[in-house]
Amino acid sequence: MSAPIDKILxxxxxxxxxxxMRLILFAVLMAGVTLTVTGVLVIRGYADRNLALIxxxxxxxxxxxxxxxxxxxxxxxxxxVAASESVxxxxxxxxxxxxxxxxxxxxxxxxxxxxxxIANLVAPSPAIVDVRRSGRLxxxxxxxxxxxxxxxxxxxxxxxxxxCLVLTLIATWTLARRLQRDVTDxxxxxxxxxxxxxxxxxxxxxAPHSDIREVDQLGRDFNAxxxxxxxxxxxxxxxxxxxxxxxxxxxLTGLGNRAMFERALPATIAQADALNLPFAIVYLDVNxxxxxxxxxxxxxGDAMLIVIAARLRAGLRSGDQAFRLGGDEFALILAPGxxxxxxxAVKARIADGMRxxxxxxxxxxxxxxxxxxxxxxxQDSADARDLLRHADAAMYAAKGRRAGSRE
Amino acid sequence: MRSLFFTLLLxxxxxALAVPTAQPAMLPLGTGADANAVGTARMVGAMLEYTRWPTxxxxxxxxxxxxxRHAGRLADISLxxxxxxxxxxxxxxAAARSEGCxxxxxxxxxxxxxxxxxxxxxxxPVLTITEDDPDCRxxxxxxxxxxxxxxxxxxxxxAVSRSAVRIDPRVLRLSKxxx
Numbered sequence: 344m345s346a347p348i349d350k351i352l353x354x355x356x357x358x359x360x361x362x363x364m365r366l367i368l369f370a371v372l373m374a375g376v377t378l379t380v381t382g383v384l385v386i387r388g389y390a391d392r393n394l395a396l397i398x399x400x401x402x403x404x405x406x407x408x409x410x411x412x413x414x415x416x417x418x419x420x421x422x423x424v425a426a427s428e429s430v431x432x433x434x435x436x437x438x439x440x441x442x443x444x445x446x447x448x449x450x451x452x453x454x455x456x457x458x459x460x461i462a463n464l465v466a467p468s469p470a471i472v473d474v475r476r477s478g479r480l481x482x483x484x485x486x487x488x489x490x491x492x493x494x495x496x497x498x499x500x501x502x503x504x505x506x507c508l509v510l511t512l513i514a515t516w517t518l519a520r521r522l523q524r525d526v527t528d529x530x531x532x533x534x535x536x537x538x539x540x541x542x543x544x545x546x547x548x549x550a551p552h553s554d555i556r557e558v559d560q561l562g563r564d565f566n567a568x569x570x571x572x573x574x575x576x577x578x579x580x581x582x583x584x585x586x587x588x589x590x591x592x593x594x595l596t597g598l599g600n601r602a603m604f605e606r607a608l609p610a611t612i613a614q615a616d617a618l619n620l621p622f623a624i625v626y627l628d629v630n631x632x633x634x635x636x637x638x639x640x641x642x643x644g645d646a647m648l649i650v651i652a653a654r655l656r657a658g659l660r661s662g663d664q665a666f667r668l669g670g671d672e673f674a675l676i677l678a679p680g681x682x683x684x685x686x687x688a689v690k691a692r693i694a695d696g697m698r699x700x701x702x703x704x705x706x707x708x709x710x711x712x713x714x715x716x717x718x719x720x721x722q723d724s725a726d727a728r729d730l731l732r733h734a735d736a737a738m739y740a741a742k743g744r745r746a747g748s749r750e
Numbered sequence: 751m752r753s754l755f756f757t758l759l760l761x762x763x764x765x766a767l768a769v770p771t772a773q774p775a776m777l778p779l780g781t782g783a784d785a786n787a788v789g790t791a792r793m794v795g796a797m798l799e800y801t802r803w804p805t806x807x808x809x810x811x812x813x814x815x816x817x818x819r820h821a822g823r824l825a826d827i828s829l830x831x832x833x834x835x836x837x838x839x840x841x842x843x844a845a846a847r848s849e850g851c852x853x854x855x856x857x858x859x860x861x862x863x864x865x866x867x868x869x870x871x872x873x874x875p876v877l878t879i880t881e882d883d884p885d886c887r888x889x890x891x892x893x894x895x896x897x898x899x900x901x902x903x904x905x906x907x908x909a910v911s912r913s914a915v916r917i918d919p920r921v922l923r924l925s926k927x928x929x
Contacts, residue, residue: 403920404920406920407796407800407918407920407921407923407924408924410796410799410800411777411793411796411921411924412777412778412792412796413776413777413924415776416776416923416924420923476799476830477829477830477831477832478830479830
């Protein structure tokens, strides 16, 4: 029942960890994206101006060299300006498009290419500046690149974001562990106690203390509830025991009643079969019960039955059981392992015990003799019903013999 | 980023002066009979371009002195600011004076008259260019240097400081020897 639910439902710790994860992830992403976008915009603005400034510088530097028609000087001028800047390429073209001088940065590493590529995605356009002499267009300078700072910023932003994510994971994990320790584990212990109580009726288990007020309160209330439940449970148990006793005991004599006898017989048969031992049942009937009842009243009859029951019990070995089946009828189940001689000895002992007259409350003494019939399992019968019939018949036979001997 | 910006601003005027990899201007000379003359005209024009007189000259008076061998095409010079070029020769009695000249193109001349001529321009707004002074000892501002295929020049910074004309500092970088 609980196994599939465990599989489907997430634990409290998981839910909390997931919520924290989402929260922190959201915060990091928001902060990262906002900072990166703002930074990119600002740096792009600076990069554009920087590039334009470099272009202006190049134009200013190469102008006399162009006028003097000296391209080597122009190139060295470009190199002097551009080499220390983040510039990839500088082209100087005549107004008709003819290339006058060009400069390329010597190949950088792969990181430079990546940074340049990223920078071109964000700020791709080259800065173009005209070289003019008194208003006349001499040449046009175009400067490419100049945004490595931007690429570097974006790359470092990404690296920072990843680092933040790793930190987030670690933080979430730590948080989840702390939650596990502070919240989930105490709750889990309470749940364990609840489960133990429900499944195994272990009412002595108690939820432990917790450092969190609510959880501790829950534990206390749960323990108090358990206390009440324990009281209630023991009350129910004793009540049940009482009811069972009422249902299975004969109220007058304290012996087992017919219902108990009918339950005890199959149990004894099963026990005898398991041990492969014989046992016996004995039926007993009070010979002079009805005359006593009629002559001296029901109180006298009851007193007689109580005395007979006490005498029966005294004649039994340990393990044997005595029952009052109703009226003046009694039955015994002799525990497995009883042989024919022992059966006869028990019967003789009981008959012997009844020989002494019974004193009634009114001071009269009456004869308490019994008619006794027995049946042995499995010798007489291996069937319960048949066994009873056998014992009953034997008892009536004994009664008949007695009546016959009287006459 | 901001500091870069300011650095560039500071850099801008000094770039022309402070660039260490300066090379002398090497004007490639074309082919043909008057290749030297064409190159000379072009270079003199460029020099005039970067020269500032105390007051703007709507007409630049270029005087020729001595025996100039490559001055044949100087009349072709056109200045980008629209100023006209007026050529004249300083010969005869006026040979040692430079009044009425904004620029002086000096060809082959004996040392003494040349120095006299140039000394006369001291403190005056006159640009002096010598054609035949490879060592540049005459005290002229510009000295043209002819090589088989190229034409370059040397700028005499002392002469510039003595003169009333101002030369664009970027031109220093193009001068032979550099500054």
